[in-house]
Amino acid sequence: MFLENKIKSAGKHGWIEVVAGSMFSGKTEELLRRLRRAKIAHQKVEIFKPHIDVRYSDEEVVSHDDNSIMSTPVETSGNILLLCGNVDVVGIDEAQFFDQGLVQVCSQLADQGIRVIVAGLDMDFKGKPFGPMPHLLAIAEYVTKVHAICMRCGDLAQFSHRLVDEEKLVMLGEKVEYEPLCRTCYCNVNKK
Ligand SMILES: Nc1ncnc2c1ncn2[C@@H]1O[C@H](COP(=O)(O)OP(=O)(O)O)[C@@H](O)[C@H]1O
Numbered sequence: 001m002f003l004e005n006k007i008k009s010a011g012k013h014g015w016i017e018v019v020a021g022s023m024f025s026g027k028t029e030e031l032l033r034r035l036r037r038a039k040i041a042h043q044k045v046e047i048f049k050p051h052i053d054v055r056y057s058d059e060e061v062v063s064h065d066d067n068s069i070m071s072t073p074v075e076t077s078g079n080i081l082l083l084c085g086n087v088d089v090v091g092i093d094e095a096q097f098f099d100q101g102l103v104q105v106c107s108q109l110a111d112q113g114i115r116v117i118v119a120g121l122d123m124d125f126k127g128k129p130f131g132p133m134p135h136l137l138a139i140a141e142y143v144t145k146v147h148a149i150c151m152r153c154g155d156l157a158q159f160s161h162r163l164v165d166e167e168k169l170v171m172l173g174e175k176v177e178y179e180p181l182c183r184t185c186y187c188n189v190n191k192k
């Protein structure tokens with residue numbers, strides 16, 4: 001459970017929160033939970049996602065459990081800065097798909113007094129750090145690593161194993177294309 005500071009009583013200072021983990025680990029659910037609570041607190045919230053993420057909806061951030069919130073799809077991280085006038089909280093989903101400029105954008109927003117909440121895959125299907133996520137994890141004030149359930153053994157999973165024969169880094173997908181695995185099961189499937 002993440003406990004929010006009170007933006008108003010603490011004065012105008014910003015910070016970066018990162019929610020990271022494998023696919024199906026609850027990143028989007030946790031992002032939505034934090035954003036809904038900010039809205040309940042009457043804070044002005046803007047939510048962004050990369051324009052390529054159109055799995056469930058063009059304009060919404062949608063979790064695997066079908067919870068959703070309206071968002072603005074953007075082509076580059078720079079567009080986020082242009083769309084953040086007078087906001088208290090900025091939410092960004094699928095951060096791994098953004099360009100490296102997202103790091104500077106998040107820093108700038110936090111420096112301006114905005115609470116920035118970023119959710120994304122920390123590793124790609126090869127187990128390598130994904131896009132701007134490692135840098136964001138390094139500079140964030142608060143980091144939450146969430147875990148899925150391993151589809152082979154029921155342990156905690158931190159890897160996203162690709163089930164189809166495709167080598168390109170970006171390939172949108174769901175349960176047909178990916179399964180979350182623990183370290184032992186991920187090592188076993190990659191030995192074969
Ligand atoms: N193997 C799994 N481990 C955990 N949750 C799973 C799994 N498969 C499906 N889910 C569902 O996915 C939900 C999390 O969805 P979501 O927040 O969209 O995850 P993420 O954004 O990390 O991919 C869980 O609440 C659960 O109902």
Ligand SMILES: Cc1cn([C@H]2C[C@H](O)[C@@H](COP(=O)(O)O)O2)c(=O)[nH]c1=O
Nearest residue numbers: 022023024124125160169170171172173
């Ligand atoms: C591991 C991995 C994933 N992807 C894609 C697959 C999904 O469309 C998203 C992740 O969505 P989620 O909300 O975290 O479930 O990313 C990819 O393109 N490349 C990869 O290596």
Ligand SMILES: [Zn+2]
Nearest residue numbers: 150153182185
């Ligand atoms: Zn396992």
